[in-house]
Amino acid sequence: MVLETKELKMKRCLEGVGLRCFLKDGTMAALQAQKFLLIFDFDETIINENSDDSIIQAAPGKQLPESIRQTFREGFYNEYMQRVLKYMGDQGVKMSDFKAVYEKIPLSPGMSDLFQFLSKHQEHFEIILISDANMFGIECALKSAGVYTLFRKIFSNPSSFDKKGYFTLGPYHSHSCQRCPANMCKHKILTEYLTERSQEGVRFERVFYIGDGANDFCPSTAMKSSDVAFPRKGYPMHQLILEIQKNQPGTYQATIVPWDSAVEVCCYLQEVLKKKC
Incomplete structure (x- = not known):
């Protein structure tokens, strides 16, 4: 018996994306559409970098002065990036x-x-996509990758270019969550979205969340046992889930499927669809 390697198994999963159901008499039946909600983070989830760090490549010398870097405060990263973008505008960095x-x-x-x-x-x-990055950057990256139209809605910090050509950034909203940065609580965004869709007559069979950061842990606590959290292995979201499972057993409800490669997420979703037959 020849055992499959992890790579071969992933390849086989990808090759099997064409799903068909057969009745007992051998005739093919259409696979009934099932609606699942799939939520993506952006930085270090869809893309393999933190986009706020990446744009520093456009700054003079590809670095920030110490006077700017020293203004960072934990929990107020959005305000810090506003100062970073103003500095870059002053240096002539354009859209x-x-x-x-x-x-x-x-x-x-x-x-x-x-x-x-x-x-x-x-x-x-x-x-949908929920990210603490900014709308302009996310739209640029998704359109470049050819996947922008896959997303029904994108939730991120508002951004634009003013009359001087400066890249401006604002907070997404205000909230009372003690775990999240001042400008965004993804838990609040997710629960409000689910309520909104429910009022529109849409109820999801299951919810899937793909993320990496500490701010992705917060919304994942709103998920049920039938839902699935896909934390990137070794990243803050994964570490926080492991901590709460150890220190407060039973309080975290979602099923956990850590990933190194998004092919692992793909294979899991593939199996979910197959079970619908």
């Missing part, structure tokens, strides 16, 4: 410079395979 950086940021391992799978099975998934 085209930022755009070029965002378009070149590489996708995380296996992410292109996952997007290919999702594009073939869009009828089963409602896909």
Whole structure:
């Protein structure tokens, strides 16, 4: 008996994306569409870098002065990035410079395979993105990767270019969550979205969340045992889940499927669809 390697198993999963159901008499039946909500983070999830760090490549000398870096305060990263962007504007960095950086940021391992799978099975998934980056950067990166139209909605910090050509950034909202940065609580965004869709008559069979950061842990606590959290292995979201499972057993409800490559997420979703037959 020949055992499959992890790589061969992943390849076989990807090759099996065409799903068919057969009745007892051998005739093929259509696979009934099932709606799942799939939520993506952006930085170090869809892309393999922190985009706020990446854009520093467009700054003079590809670095920030110490006077700017010393203004960072934990929990107020959005305000810090506002100062960073003003400095870069003062140095003559233009929209085209930022755009070029965002378009070149590489996708995380296996992410292109996952997007290919999702594009073939869009009828089963409602896909949204919740990110503490900014709208301009996310749209540039997703359009460059050819996957922008997969997303029903993108939640991120508002950004634009003012009359002087400066890249401006604002907070997404205000909230009372003690775990999250002052400008965004993803838990609040997710629960409000679920309520909104419910009022519109849409109820999801299951919720899937793909993330990496500490701010992705907070929304994952709103998920049920039938839902699935996909934390990137070894990143803060994964570490926080492991901590709460150890220190407060039973309080974290979602099923956990850690990933190194998004192909692992793809294979899991593949099996979910197969079980619908």
